[in-house]
Amino acid sequence: MPNEERRRMEGFLDAIAAGVAALFPELEAADVRPLLQTPSQPERGDVSLPCFPLAAKLGKKGKQGALEVAEAVAAASLDGVEAEAAGPFVNFRIAPDRLAEAVLREVWQRPRYGASDEGRGKTVVIDFSSPNIAKPFHLGHLRSTVIGWSLGQIFRALGYRVVGVNHLGDWGTQFGFMIAAWKRWQDEAKQRVAQGESEIEVFAKLYARINSLAEEDPAVREEAQRWFKKLEDADPEAQELWTYFVERSKREFARIYELLGVSHESDAGEAFYNDKMQATVERLRASGLLVEGETKKETAERKLREARERLASAREKLAAAEGELAREDLSAKQRKKLDKRIEKLRAEVPRLAAQVEKLAAWVPAEDDGERPWGVRLDDGRFAILLKADGGTTYTTRDLTAAYYRAETYSPEQILYVVGSAQRDHFEPWFEIVRKLGEPWAEGLRHVGFGKYLGMSTRKGTAVFLDEVLEKARQKAREAAAQATKKVELSPEETERVARAIGTGAVKFFDLKNERIKDIDLGRPGGEGIDWERLLDLKGDTGPYLQFAYARLAGILRRWEGPVSPEAADFSLLSELESRALLRALAEFPARVRQAARDYEPSVIARYVIDLAQKTHAFVHHHRVIDAEPTEEQKAAGVRPETLRATRVLLVRCAQKVIGEALDLLGIEALEQM
């Protein structure tokens, strides 16, 4: 039975569930199985079962019922499992050698312990990284890249076919600006490149420069728009420059992906869909969903009206609050609260007033009568798909890309690993796909993530990836020089390892927390970036994990005997540290599934930290290749070779799982460091 081989650890849980269910005719194993959990305190045992829900199913009420059920369950006899009632809970303890054997045999036998075939025959498309051409790769892009890659690895492990797509930002008005900038300053730009500055940096500076120029001079903006129009009309010069920007940017991205160990199956960017947009528009038209929206003037007037209403309401509230404050019968607490409220409103009113003024200035004098086309959403919002000038929008392009991906890859899911700020961009067109009745609409997922705080392009505190990786490598080099070393590495190896550690530190920092959370790199009270936090090498970090792996590798290098379950005596793994490590190992497959279900690499990240902690604790407390049996063990006839072979097996299994988990995170495991 291959299934039995595959799920030995889970076999215990199934057996416990079956054993418990067998005590009550009303229950089936499936009623019990989901209730089994890991006890909060390890001393309580390996598996625990709260009896309240069971009691409820059996028609017994309250705590008394739960106590009765717990008593009854504890009396059940299960092979290799001890049961003990603890109030309304039952704790199960698996015989130490059974637990060790089940876990280690499974880890040992399976090519990849965390892998499964539940995704066989299914495809997941993951849109990730997706940087913009002619803009440097900064920390913001790193998140999408690292999270997306990790999700891909996780789905691959579960047997899915994964199609990673780099939806490059290689189309749009930005190219009009780039071309305009190039036409102006190409001599200077070429010179800088000749002097060794990276092309993408030069591009980025040109882009920033032309943009600030356009802020002041509307003519520049029009010039850029003309260039983009030329590009759309296949003007040879515009096309040549576009190709140049795209090619050079791609070359730069390739270098970065190489550095990060990341790749895509497809790099069909925005421009790829240029000739496919019309079909989307036709499809929408045919569906009858496409309706006319407001003219620019109507929109501007509506926004102005809304802003005025907000201003009026804020003023009213302010007046009311001030009136309230004049009353005599207020407690100090109420007064303080009101003061705070008034303070806020006083700040709010001028802000709103300024907004009203700004909006008023934006209202066009004439209504051109041109209307965009779009879809009215369920909540009343309007998603524009065709601009008043006939152009398409980002939404149209994403819709087109989604159809292409659905038709080309027949995916079960399409994931968009894009910042949370764009949520309101994805949800509307997901809804449109549903309205169109496409069966694959349910597989569309926006996998959002928080942003890095404490840096901004405007303030010039934006951080480029190269800079971060270089700093990280430097830090790793310094740490290596200081650390207590017991391995000799050549200068080349030292350098390679320093890079892997630096990259590992940066990636892990990005992956370790829930993806939705923002990452604040600002210093507590001041300006600038807190590098120490990002580049830390101690504690919950990538290097900590890499070190755990390397430490085990070091032990295994020195072992000359066999590594196999046949050489082991599983009853020798009963120490606290061994059992903790075994239990951690047993969790891995479930964690991988959880990570996929929630699209959360952080589940793996936190798991492997826990595993590494238990690994470090084990090797710190117990010798492996020169282990000696205790007096007690000697008396029982335990030979040193057996003890050593047993621990070597445990070490090998721990190393394997740490390695697999690191692979799922996209972090390189190191044999030596």
Add this chain to the structure above:
RNA sequence: GCCUCCUUAGCUCAGUUGGAUAGAGCAGCGGUCUUCUAAACCGCGGGUCGCAGGUUCGAAUCCUGCAGGAGGUACCA
């Protein structure tokens, strides 16, 4: 104004989807390297789980309200 998300130790964060005495790392203090890598290990201190109600045998977890913070809010991607 409306919508979405966040709030747990001094700091950064977990918390097995409603279970038992809420856990890690950093920072602080004190111990461990003649023994397989001390980038490690062991110990100590540190909590009104933002506030107030509600549901439940049981709430950090679910519901409602409030406060604070982040983001979005019609033709930029």
